Amino acid sequence: MNPLPLISIIIPAYNAQKTLSLTISSALRQTxxxxxxxxxxxxxxxxxxxxxxxxxxxxxxxxxxERTNASNANVARNFGIxxxxxxxxxxxxxxxxxxxxxxxxxLTLLQESGADGLYGSSFLTKTQSVEIxxxxxxxxxxLKKGESMVDYxxxxxxxxxxxxxxxxxxxxxxxxxxxxxIDHQDYDFVVRFYKKYKMTVKKEPTVIVxxxxxxxxxxxxxxxxxxxxxxNIDPFVYVRYNFNMYKRTRMQKEYKFASYFQKEATRYKExxxxxxxxxxxxxxxxxxxxxxxxxxxFYILRMKTDVNx
Numbered sequence: 001m002n003p004l005p006l007i008s009i010i011i012p013a014y015n016a017q018k019t020l021s022l023t024i025s026s027a028l029r030q031t032x033x034x035x036x037x038x039x040x041x042x043x044x045x046x047x048x049x050x051x052x053x054x055x056x057x058x059x060x061x062x063x064x065x066e067r068t069n070a071s072n073a074n075v076a077r078n079f080g081i082x083x084x085x086x087x088x089x090x091x092x093x094x095x096x097x098x099x100x101x102x103x104x105x106x107l108t109l110l111q112e113s114g115a116d117g118l119y120g121s122s123f124l125t126k127t128q129s130v131e132i133x134x135x136x137x138x139x140x141x142x143l144k145k146g147e148s149m150v151d152y153x154x155x156x157x158x159x160x161x162x163x164x165x166x167x168x169x170x171x172x173x174x175x176x177x178x179x180x181x182i183d184h185q186d187y188d189f190v191v192r193f194y195k196k197y198k199m200t201v202k203k204e205p206t207v208i209v210x211x212x213x214x215x216x217x218x219x220x221x222x223x224x225x226x227x228x229x230x231x232n233i234d235p236f237v238y239v240r241y242n243f244n245m246y247k248r249t250r251m252q253k254e255y256k257f258a259s260y261f262q263k264e265a266t267r268y269k270e271x272x273x274x275x276x277x278x279x280x281x282x283x284x285x286x287x288x289x290x291x292x293x294x295x296x297x298f299y300i301l302r303m304k305t306d307v308n309x
Contacts, residue, residue, distance in 0.1 A: 004034040007103055008086030008169065012076030014042040014067075016094035019210065021051050026097035026208075028057060032104040035059055038083055039094075040076040043067025074177035074185055081172055089172040095210040096163040099132075102206035106166035113200040117167030117193055119160035120202030122209045135208070140164070140201050148232040149194040153187045154241045162186045164207045171197045182218040184225040191229060219249065219257040235268035242267070243280060 009027050013020055020039075027037050037060045041048055052062050065079055073093070081089060088110070090103060110118055123135040138158045143149065153159055162185070175193045177185060193199060222245065226233070233241075246261035265280045266272070272280070 005087040006085060007032065007035045007088045007090055008084035009035055009037045009090050009092055010077055010080035010084065011037065011039045011092050011094055012042060012073040013039055013044065013048055013094040015044045017046060017048065019095040020048050023092060023094050023097055024055060027092060028055065029100050030103045031100050032107065036086060038080040040065060040080040042076040072182050074179045074181060077177045078179065081176065084169060086169055089167055089169050091165045092163045095212060097208040099206040105206055106202060109200065109202055110166060115200040116171040116197035118200045118202050119190060120164035120207065121205035122161045122164055122207040123205050124209050124211055126211050137205050140203060142201050149191050150229045150232050151234050151237045153190065154237050160186055160190045161207065161209050163209060181221045181225065183221045188225050219254065223260065236271045239265050239268050239271050246280065
């Protein structure tokens with residue numbers, strides 16, 4: 001009987017033939033050996049069965065689920081979690097990797113802290129061949145006093161990437177992943193997890209996150225996440241997030257969403273300067289610029305009057 005607790009590794013995969021082998025290899029090379037690897041193929045064009053068979057390791061299980069219009073990585077994650085037998089669950093995406101000490105360090109930190117789950121720092125890469133010491137690092141941190149988890153995530157951008165997440169199986173099976181979200185999946189999971197369970201931060205990076213290019217953005221799910229959590233978002237964080245999303249959607253010519261983010265970026269005008277306000281409003285004429293200027297001044301004066309009254 002193995003005295004070490006079993007860790008279940010959940011890997012959702014969809015057309016990941018180019019990266020899946022490296023991902024599984026990084027899981028098998030862990031210094032912590034009592035693991036099960038659950039690969040959930042979400043209706044790939046070509047089954048990853050041959051990739052998995054080449055390892056010849058009975059710790060790897062492959063499940064295939066039928067792809068539908070509602071399918072996404074969260075559906076595959078939840079299916080894999082339902083099949084897991086471990087005492088702990090570690091998330092790993094099919095194009096990401098771990099350093100060899102990742103699981104050992106996560107388990108040690110979780111047991112010593114008494115937390116139910118952790119999020120952590122990560123290396124970022126656009127290629128599989130760059131040396132680890134040449135990669136940029138996103139340094140996860142503890143929440144500041146009075147800071148909400150959603151503020152932390154929106155401020156950091158990549159402060160709790162999915163493959164850094166490590167939790168007890170009990171808590172993971174309780175929270176699960178929202179099958180209706182495509183973008184901000186990790187944000188949503190961590191926010192809901194943090195509301196109910198204790199989380200700690202793993203500051204030493206042992207995860208390599210692949211920055212995929214060309215993937216379509218689903219801004220409607222970003223909007224849904226933010227609107228669901230708006231009561232816990234600091235106004236300064238809110239306008240900065242929407243301003244960044246406005247610039248991004250404008251660049252991608254997603255004008256429908258750009259219009260939404262443009263409006264929300266000026267929701268709290270007292271948290272932006274006049275020049276920022278004008279750059280967001282993007283007036284097309286001198287007259288329109290003056291109209292916006294008076295709107296801004298009137299709003300600020302009204303806010304000051306409300307405060308003093």
